[in-house]
Amino acid sequence: MRKFIIDTDTASDDVIAIITALREPSIEVLALTVVAGNVGLEQSIQNALTAIKVADTYQPAVYGGMSKPLFRNLFTAADVHGEDGLGNMFLPKSNIPIESEHAMDALIRLIEEHPYEIELITLGPLTNIAMAALKAPETMNKLKSITLMAGTGLGPGNTTETAEFNVYVDAEALSIVLGLDVPKLFVGWDVIEKRAFITEDDLAYLENSDSPIAKFAVRCTKSLHDFCKGLGLNGFELADPTAMICAIWPEVMTNCIEAHATVETKKEENYGQIFLDQESATPNSTTCIDLDGELLKTYLFNTLLMKENK
Numbered sequence: 001m002r003k004f005i006i007d008t009d010t011a012s013d014d015v016i017a018i019i020t021a022l023r024e025p026s027i028e029v030l031a032l033t034v035v036a037g038n039v040g041l042e043q044s045i046q047n048a049l050t051a052i053k054v055a056d057t058y059q060p061a062v063y064g065g066m067s068k069p070l071f072r073n074l075f076t077a078a079d080v081h082g083e084d085g086l087g088n089m090f091l092p093k094s095n096i097p098i099e100s101e102h103a104m105d106a107l108i109r110l111i112e113e114h115p116y117e118i119e120l121i122t123l124g125p126l127t128n129i130a131m132a133a134l135k136a137p138e139t140m141n142k143l144k145s146i147t148l149m150a151g152t153g154l155g156p157g158n159t160t161e162t163a164e165f166n167v168y169v170d171a172e173a174l175s176i177v178l179g180l181d182v183p184k185l186f187v188g189w190d191v192i193e194k195r196a197f198i199t200e201d202d203l204a205y206l207e208n209s210d211s212p213i214a215k216f217a218v219r220c221t222k223s224l225h226d227f228c229k230g231l232g233l234n235g236f237e238l239a240d241p242t243a244m245i246c247a248i249w250p251e252v253m254t255n256c257i258e259a260h261a262t263v264e265t266k267k268e269e270n271y272g273q274i275f276l277d278q279e280s281a282t283p284n285s286t287t288c289i290d291l292d293g294e295l296l297k298t299y300l301f302n303t304l305l306m307k308e309n310k
C-alpha cells in the first residue's frame with residue numbers, strides 16, 4: 001500500500017484533493033499536516049477535519065503546524081474561497097480530535113518510522129515542510145518523493161503576474177524545500193489553468209448526481225466559482241485535486257520536463273516567481289507541463305461520484 005502524507009492549507013480545493021486520496025484504496029494517508037495559507041491555521045484544521053468526515057472512509061491523524069510564513073505576514077485567499085475557506089458554509093466545529101504533536105515533528109517522526117516510503121503531497125505554502133527541513137534535513141531526505149501544487153513552470157501566476165499563491169505566501173520556505181535531496185514533482189498553475197478547468201456543465205452534472213460527496217464538492221467551491229465568475233469565467237480551475245491526481249495516477253501527465261528550479265525571494269516585484277533552468281547539469285525537480293484533461297476528469301468525477309477508479 002502506498003503511504004501518503006498530505007500537507008494542506010485546507011480550503012475548498014484542498015478538501016476535494018484530500019477526499020480523492022482518502023477514497024483511493026491503494027493509498028494509506030498516514031497524516032494530514034496543516035498549515036496557514038488560504039485561511040488561518042485554526043480554520044484550516046477545521047476544514048481538514050471536515051474533509052475527513054465527508055470522505056467517510058477512515059481517520060488519518062491531523063497535526064496543526066505553522067500559523068504564519070517564515071518571514072512574512074500571512075497573506076490569505078478568503079476572497080477566493082470564502083471567509084471559512086469552504087464557500088461560507090460556516091459549518092459547526094468538528095468533534096474529531098487533533099493530535100497535540102506539531103506538524104513539523106510529526107513529519108520528522110513518521111519519515112523516520114517509514115524511511116524512503118512516504119510520498120508527501122503539498123497543497124499549501126511550504127512553511128511546515130521548510131521547518132522540518134531546517135530541523136532535520138537528513139530525515140526529510142528520506143522522503144520517497146514530494147509532489148507540490150506550487151508555482152507556475154511556464155506561464156503567468158494567479159496571485160501576481162509572476163507568482164502562484166502557495167509560493168507567493170512563503171517563497172523562502174519553497175527555497176529551503178528545493179534544497180532537499182528528494183525527487184520533486186511540480187504541478188503548477190500553468191498546466192492547471194490549461195487543462196483542469198471545471199465547467200458549469202461539469203458542476204451541474206455533479207450537483208444533479210445522488211452522491212453527497214459530489215454535492216459537497218460543488219457547495220464548498222461556491223465562493224471560488226463566484227470569484228471566477230467575477231473574472232468573467234464560466235467555471236474554475238481545480239488546482240489541488242489536479243496535483244493529487246498526478247501523484248496518485250501519474251499516467252495523466254503527458255509531458256514533463258527536468259530542470260533546476262529556483263525561486264525569487266529577494267525582489268518584491270517578482271517575489272515567488274519560479275525559474276526553471278532546463279540546461280542545468282544538476283536538475284532538482286520535474287515539472288508537469290501538460291496532462292490529459294479528460295482522463296483527469298474521469299478520475300476526479302469517479303471519486304466524487306463514489307465510483308471506483310480502475
Ligand code: BDR
Pocket residue numbers: 011013014038077080123124149158164165166189239240
Ligand atoms: C493554490 O492556492 C490555493 O488557493 C489553492 O488551495 C491551491 O493550493 C492554487 O494557486
Ligand code: CA
Pocket residue numbers: 008009010011013014038123124240
Ligand atoms: Ca491549497
